[in-house]
Amino acid sequence: MSSGNKSIISKIPAREWRGLVPAMEGGRLKVALICHLCGTTDHWTAAQMVGPQTALPKVIQMGWRADGKVTCPACIAAKRKKPEGKVVPMKLVTPVATAGDVDLDQMKKHKRLVILALEDYFDEASRRYREGKTDKAIADELDLSDAFVAKVREEFYGAIAEPEDVAAFRAQLDAAKQLCADLERQLSGLCQRNGWRV
Numbered sequence: 001m002s003s004g005n006k007s008i009i010s011k012i013p014a015r016e017w018r019g020l021v022p023a024m025e026g027g028r029l030k031v032a033l034i035c036h037l038c039g040t041t042d043h044w045t046a047a048q049m050v051g052p053q054t055a056l057p058k059v060i061q062m063g064w065r066a067d068g069k070v071t072c073p074a075c076i077a078a079k080r081k082k083p084e085g086k087v088v089p090m091k092l093v094t095p096v097a098t099a100g101d102v103d104l105d106q107m108k109k110h111k112r113l114v115i116l117a118l119e120d121y122f123d124e125a126s127r128r129y130r131e132g133k134t135d136k137a138i139a140d141e142l143d144l145s146d147a148f149v150a151k152v153r154e155e156f157y158g159a160i161a162e163p164e165d166v167a168a169f170r171a172q173l174d175a176a177k178q179l180c181a182d183l184e185r186q187l188s189g190l191c192q193r194n195g196w197r198v
Contacts (some may be wrong), residue, residue: 008049016052019057019070024049031055035072037116046178056173069119079116113142114152122153127161 017019027045044058059066063073121133129137133151142149154161162170173190191198 015068018056018066018068020051020052020055022052022055029055031059032055033059033062033066033070033072035075036069037071037075037119040072040074071119075116079113079120081113096175105128110142110144110148111152114138114144114149115156117142118153118157122157127158128163129160 009024012022017031019036021034023030023032027048029049031044031046032046033042035041040061042064044055044062046055046058056066063076065071065076117138121130121138122128123130135153136146138144139146139149187198190196
């Protein structure tokens with residue numbers, strides 16, 4: 001029974017578990033939960049072998065998030081919590097500051113919040129934000145400055161790649177400019193052949 005269940009687990013693509021780690025122990029399914037941000041661990045067990053379609057809702061009921069990366073309830077709550085007090089953006093982004101200008105603990109907290117937001121909104125593979133999200137959107141959500149969010153993003157994720165729709169439109173614009181240049185040359189040739197001013 002145990003070896004059969006292990007075989008079943010191996011046949012389910014890992015992506016369907018969305019970051020969860022299933023294993024059979026003593027005839028019971030044990031799903032390990034490991035937060036990708038803080039390393040907190042937990043687990044969910046079932047009396048028999050079940051698939052991810054059953055395990056995932058149970059994990060979500062426990063307060064965890066599993067979307068390819070597993071996140072614990074504490075880190076989810078930290079992301080949702082707004083920073084306390086009024087933030088002075090210029091002090092956050094000042095490269096050189098005296099000890100009294102910046103609360104380093106507060107800055108670290110703000111940086112963690114930005115990183116949590118980037119984990120959800122920024123696609124590292126394409127180096128682009130997911131639709132509808134920008135540095136400014138994160139800054140508004142966390143009540144921080146655009147410049148501070150951009151600085152953290154560039155430090156940990158790098159520069160933003162040009163959005164696909166912008167790149168596509170730029171290519172169309174370049175093609176249109178080339179067409180206009182070709183048409184102007186044709187017009188000039190026609191005018192010269194007919195003795196007409198250009």
